[in-house]
Amino acid sequence: MSGLSKRQKRMAAVLVLVLGVGGAAFLGFTAFSKNMMYFYTPSDLLAGAAKEGATLQLGGLVEKGSLRREDGLKIVFVMADCEKQMPVRYEGILPDLFREGQGVVATGKLGIDPVTGERTFVASQILAKHDENYMPPQVAASLKTADGKHSCAPFKSLGRPAENLAGKPMTAAAEAPRS
Amino acid sequence: MWTWFHRLASPPSFYRFADRLAPWLLGLGLLLLAVGCYGGLFIAPADYQQGDAFRVIYVHVPAAALSLFVYVLMAVAGAIALVWRMKLAECAVVAAAPIGASFTALALVTGMLWGKPTWGAYWVWDARLTSELVLLFLYLGVIGLNQAYSDARTAARACAWLALVGVVNVPIVHYSVQWWNSLHQGSTILSLEAVRDPKISSSMLWPLLLTLSGSFAFFFAVWLRRLQNEVVARERGANWVRDCVLQAPLAAVSNEQSGMTGPELDPSMQSRQGRQRHGEPRGAD
Numbered sequence: 097m098s099g100l101s102k103r104q105k106r107m108a109a110v111l112v113l114v115l116g117v118g119g120a121a122f123l124g125f126t127a128f129s130k131n132m133m134y135f136y137t138p139s140d141l142l143a144g145a146a147k148e149g150a151t152l153q154l155g156g157l158v159e160k161g162s163l164r165r166e167d168g169l170k171i172v173f174v175m176a177d178c179e180k181q182m183p184v185r186y187e188g189i190l191p192d193l194f195r196e197g198q199g200v201v202a203t204g205k206l207g208i209d210p211v212t213g214e215r216t217f218v219a220s221q222i223l224a225k226h227d228e229n230y231m232p233p234q235v236a237a238s239l240k241t242a243d244g245k246h247s248c249a250p251f252k253s254l255g256r257p258a259e260n261l262a263g264k265p266m267t268a269a270a271e272a273p274r275s
Numbered sequence: 276m277w278t279w280f281h282r283l284a285s286p287p288s289f290y291r292f293a294d295r296l297a298p299w300l301l302g303l304g305l306l307l308l309a310v311g312c313y314g315g316l317f318i319a320p321a322d323y324q325q326g327d328a329f330r331v332i333y334v335h336v337p338a339a340a341l342s343l344f345v346y347v348l349m350a351v352a353g354a355i356a357l358v359w360r361m362k363l364a365e366c367a368v369v370a371a372a373p374i375g376a377s378f379t380a381l382a383l384v385t386g387m388l389w390g391k392p393t394w395g396a397y398w399v400w401d402a403r404l405t406s407e408l409v410l411l412f413l414y415l416g417v418i419g420l421n422q423a424y425s426d427a428r429t430a431a432r433a434c435a436w437l438a439l440v441g442v443v444n445v446p447i448v449h450y451s452v453q454w455w456n457s458l459h460q461g462s463t464i465l466s467l468e469a470v471r472d473p474k475i476s477s478s479m480l481w482p483l484l485l486t487l488s489g490s491f492a493f494f495f496a497v498w499l500r501r502l503q504n505e506v507v508a509r510e511r512g513a514n515w516v517r518d519c520v521l522q523a524p525l526a527a528v529s530n531e532q533s534g535m536t537g538p539e540l541d542p543s544m545q546s547r548q549g550r551q552r553h554g555e556p557r558g559a560d
Contacts, residue, residue, distance in 0.1 A: 113440065134455065224394050230329055
């Protein structure tokens with residue numbers, strides 16, 4: 097480095113620092129990408145990505161027509177990502193935005209449904225995941241389709257690269273063009 | 276162009292330049308914010324799902340955008356300060372940090388207030404929220420580091436290093452919602468995809484663009500004022516400060532009594548002056 101002026105040395109130090117920290121962050125986050133995921137998807141759970149009995153977050157869309165209210169605050173519904181589905185059982189208060197076709201993130205454990213004997217996700221908390229679309233009710237009404245407006249694209253499974261899913265709607269009719 | 280640039284970097288001409296520009300920026304910013312807030316709160320229609328709760332977007336998105344922008348600005352100024360040892364860039368780093376921290380805190384608080392009714396929780400540890408909280412800590416670190424040194428130039432250079440290390444967090448905050456599963460939704464306006472295919476109705480978008488640009492103008496006005504304070508505090512023994520500042524009400528800057536300091540000075544700057552004054556052979560008055 098003796099050929100460099102003081103200023104060039106300082107410039108090199110700044111560049112090495114920024115690139116070094118950036119590179120380290122890139123390697124770290126690539127290696128631990130799974131740990132950065134806030135929730136698993138139904139595909140992940142069915143593929144055995146999570147330990148049985150561990151408390152975890154499950155994210156997906158509330159399948160249209162699957163919501164069933166039982167006595168009290170108990171509900172049963174099916175959560176779906178772009179590929180797989182998982183029944184969910186929950187008892188408690190729901191966020192205002194919870195409805196069929198809406199993205200939700202549930203905290204709970206994978207277990208067996210006492211009634212049906214199926215593998216079921218037993219949730220202790222449910223949060224609504226809002227998407228990035230904002231529109232007045234009149235516009236929303238004009239786009240209403242059988243399968244709703246929400247896309248399953250934000251629900252990325254661990255096994256698959258996210259790009260493959262970008263913009264892929266749940267069904268062909270799910271994403272009508274907006275004006 | 277370059278000579279103009281070099282002249283601007285000298286403290287006296289920068290001081291006069293900022294003095295002329297800041298009031299206009301402040302006026303423009305407040306006007307845009309006022310019209311944008313009125314449009315956002317009274318003219319824009321309610322959202323089809325969130326109802327009126329979505330209106331927090333008119334504060335939250337500008338605050339969050341600025342929290343990232345100010346950090347990048349701080350890192351660029353930091354690089355200039357470290358490589359070229361430019362005093363004005365050192366001041367720029369130090370002057371930007373508290374404003375950036377305020378915008379970050381505002382983004383976090385408005386986001387929490389929106390999260391409770393919309394998501395059902397004030398806070399979750401997803402990638403977006405966590406990295407934005409880290410951004411707040413980085414800002415606080417820069418502010419703290421600046422306070423930790425008695426010499427203003429050493430302090431500013433330490434701040435510049437921290438700003439450069441922390442800038443890696445900015446793309447993480449921005450792309451967190453794209454790279455990983457998060458509870459926070461994706462970008463509504465600040466992404467290429469959103470520019471191609473608008474994700475917000477235009478009746479809701481125009482007030483947002485006004486509050487966004489208004490917040491930027493407001494930031495630059497406040498930043499220039501803080502820069503002026505920082506420059507004057509550092510150069511208070513210089514002749515130009517006597518000539519062009521001491522006649523003005525800002526004369527209180529050099530006053531011995533910290534209680535008589537002008538209203539535009541924040542407490543941090545007062546303590547810096549207090550510390551430095553010990554080493555100064557002559558008082559300003």
